[in-house]
Amino acid sequence: MLPNRYDFREAEPRLARFWELNNVYGYDPAGLGQHFTIDTPPLTVSGQLHIGHCYSYTQADVIARYRRMRGDHVYYPMGFDDNGLATERFVEKTIKHKATEIGRDAFINACLELTQQTEGRFETLWRRLSLSVDWRYRYSSISHEARRVSQWSFIQLHRQGLTYTQVAPTPWCPECQTAIAQAEVNDASLPTRFSTIAFRLPGGGILPIATTRPELLPACVAIFVHPNDPRYRHLIGKTARIDSGAFSGSPELAVPILADELADPSRGSGAVMCCTFGDSTDVRWWHTHHLPLRAAIGRDGHMTGLAGSYAGLSVQQARRRILTYLEETGQIISEETIEHDVGTHERCGTPIEYLHTRQWFIRVLDQKERLLEAGRKIRWHPEHMSIRYEHWVENLQWDWCISRQRYFGVPFPAWICRACGETMPASLEQLPVDPQTTQPLVACACGSTEFEPEPDVMDTWATSSCTPMIIGHWIDDPAWFAQHFPASLRPQAHDIIRTWAFYTIVKSLYHTNDIPWREVMISGHGLSADRRKLSKSKEHNEVGPMEIMEKESADALRYWATTGRTGADSPLNLENIATGRRLVTKLWNATRFAE
Ligand SMILES: [Zn+2]
Ligand SMILES: [Zn+2]
Structure with missing residues (x-):
């Protein structure tokens, strides 16, 4: 007999433990039948999660559960994007010092420590929200594997002549003191x-x-x-x-x-x-x-x-x-x-300048047709979001600037020859490599063995654009890659079509001549009750997701998230959340009646 009343405070944590102990959402790579790979957005580690994140991640989770119920083997990993400017600014704010004040090494250590703690908190929240992720496949964009893929990608593009350095006027943020890309x-x-x-x-x-x-x-x-x-x-x-x-x-x-x-x-x-x-x-x-x-x-x-x-x-x-x-x-x-x-x-709101500096670029301007064609091979949900992609590609003014004069990121796997000034990329077997502490394995073509390390780190998108390759074990496991690439689905929000979706298509085309995923599901933003966009980094007095789940249950919060349409923003609606809680009670009572 079921108890009289459904107590979500007892049931939800108990079920979460049950799922974990029994590996209910464990992915079986050898399973017979159809496999479904989700290229989950690696969450930027830069502060607090808000209900907007729960909104979009729940929508992806619903698809994962639906495919599983249809009998698919669902590969649903989770990532954290824990390097780059957003993370650096979060760390600077938390430790109340700028990177330039405490120096490269101390700053990188502070970043590593804080991102570790924060990712633990994020995972706790995702588990509480009941995302049906297979946590054995958790990854981070500063991990050994991700740095290796990112640097491998750079070296391949360099060999193909798709990268170049240029001393030229480039968009520059004087607050963050780095070059930035057009998309930012x-x-x-x-x-x-x-x-x-x-x-x-x-x-x-x-x-x-x-x-x-x-x-x-x-x-x-x-x-x-x-x-x-x-x-x-x-x-x-x-x-x-x-x-x-x-x-x-x-x-x-x-x-x-x-x-x-x-x-x-x-x-x-x-x-x-x-x-x-x-x-x-x-x-x-x-x-x-x-x-x-x-x-x-x-x-x-x-x-x-x-x-x-x-x-x-x-x-x-x-x-x-x-x-x-x-x-x-x-x-x-x-x-x-x-x-x-x-x-x-976009990260700090500071008016940009154009400074004459040396930067690395990936060619995109001369590939517009190819990029547009790739966009048309992908199924977009909702369909009209493909137009945003097309407009972005058509209106590109600059190649993709990938160098950042920052600290906590994936370093360029390269040195500059002191004798002739040529770029000396690392050997593939050295990856991941920090050129500040390592030397090339071979001499320069000019004969010199004196090198300067490349001082910059790469744009964080240069790494996160490789997520289908990171979760696809691109370098080390060709059989796994063949099974998981192109991925089945990319869920992501509409504001990063010009960055994450675009850059991922660029990398995928250049490395595999194929699209990165067959379908992309664009979510809107979960907004505050008064329709403001929520932000991880800004202070806000919004009620947080944990509070809502303690008061109304995870199911109720998820219910609200699934009442929005794909691509559409949706303000937090507490009444709607309460309706979700009551619906679960009704289902419980109906089950008791049938028992
Ligand atoms: Zn800035
Ligand atoms: Zn040389």
């Missing part, structure tokens, strides 16, 4: 002062230039006008000047007036400064017109020596001081406040 830049609309500055023309006359970034004046290398703009056509080839005593090394700044179709006659005065570098148009002009490089902003977001007496000031301080100077010297014509689109770093 968000568009934000911020209120900004729009100042019109008076440049002097030869023989008298004024050329008005409107700008939101006067602090870039020390980096100004040209003024552009549209070649057909009747107001300025006669000025092309002449020089414009401005008094710059305070903000550059010389009393005046003189720049050429040049013509380019990209200058928009309807914006501001129609004449625009080109600085190295304010935005991606500046980068293009700098390339196409072979302009000089004047780097006025350093890696830490402070002004360089080019800014004269303002050297060392932050961008914001320099902006105020330069505007004051221009006002006092009568060089400002007008000012207004406008909403201005600014690229910001």
Whole structure:
């Protein structure tokens, strides 16, 4: 006889123990019949889990359970993405020190310790939520195996000529002090002062230039006008000047007036400064017109020596001081406040700069057709999410920048030859390798045996884009790989289509000439009750998943998660959760009745 009342507080932990002891969700690789492989998102280790995570992970779990009930052998591993910027920022916040303050080794140790603890907490929560994962296949992206796969992948791409280094203007976060990829830049609309500055023309006359970034004046290398703009056509080839005593090394700044179709006659005065570098148009002009490089902003977001007496000031301080100077010297014509689109770093919200630095790239721009074709071979749920992928590929502007000037990540498995400057990749049998503490096994082609380690680490996506290969035991077990690749299903959220889905398709195509998974299920976000997006890293007073499960049961929380549609965001709904709890009681009572 079943007890009168269903007590989830007693039943759920008891059943979780039963599942664990009896290996109920254990995957049998030798099982006859159909196998179903889930490329589970490795959770970024960067703070607290919130109900949004429970929302999307439950949806994937429902598919796993459904396939199991249909008789499939379900390979459902779980991963943790525990290196990269998100993790580093979480650790910096927790230990209240920046990586640069405590040094590379101490910082890496702090990261390892904190991520271990946090992953333990995450697993406890997932078990409490009853995800039917086979925990024997838990992995982490900083593990020995994952580093090996990631570095192996890099070396293969390097051999195929699909990677290159380049000293070039690259999106840069001055807060995190690293290069970032196009996919990590968000568009934000911020209120900004729009100042019109008076440049002097030869023989008298004024050329008005409107700008939101006067602090870039020390980096100004040209003024552009549209070649057909009747107001300025006669000025092309002449020089414009401005008094710059305070903000550059010389009393005046003189720049050429040049013509380019990209200058928009309807914006501001129609004449625009080109600085190295304010935005991606500046980068293009700098390339196409072979302009000089004047780097006025350093890696830490402070002004360089080019800014004269303002050297060392932050961008914001320099902006105020330069505007004051221009006002006092009568060089400002007008000012207004406008909403201005600014690229910001998705991890920290800091406006990005374009800095001229040496970075590693993986080619993607010349592979757009192939990438689009691969996207069409995958079944997307909901179907319209494939359009996001297509738009992203079609609008790519940069190759994939994979180097990060950070600490806690997978190092580049390479050295630089001191004699000839060529890259010397590690031998495959050395992997995983830390070039800071190891040397190449062979001499450089030039004969030299003197090497500098590659100083950078790889973008964390360069590793997490290999998850189908990590769970597929790509390097060491060809039979397992043949059985599990392409994976059956990739569940993931819509905001990382441009990163995780895209990069995984890139790696899969380059390494196997195949798609990484047959189907992708895109989840929406579980939002707060007032429809705000929840965040692991920001403080929030939201009720946490453990609290909800203690009060309403794991089943009830899961019930809410399964009432959302794929791809659609869904606010936390406590009533809906209570309905879920009552439904379980009804099922219990019905079972008792039938007993
Ligand atoms: Zn940042
Ligand atoms: Zn050499």
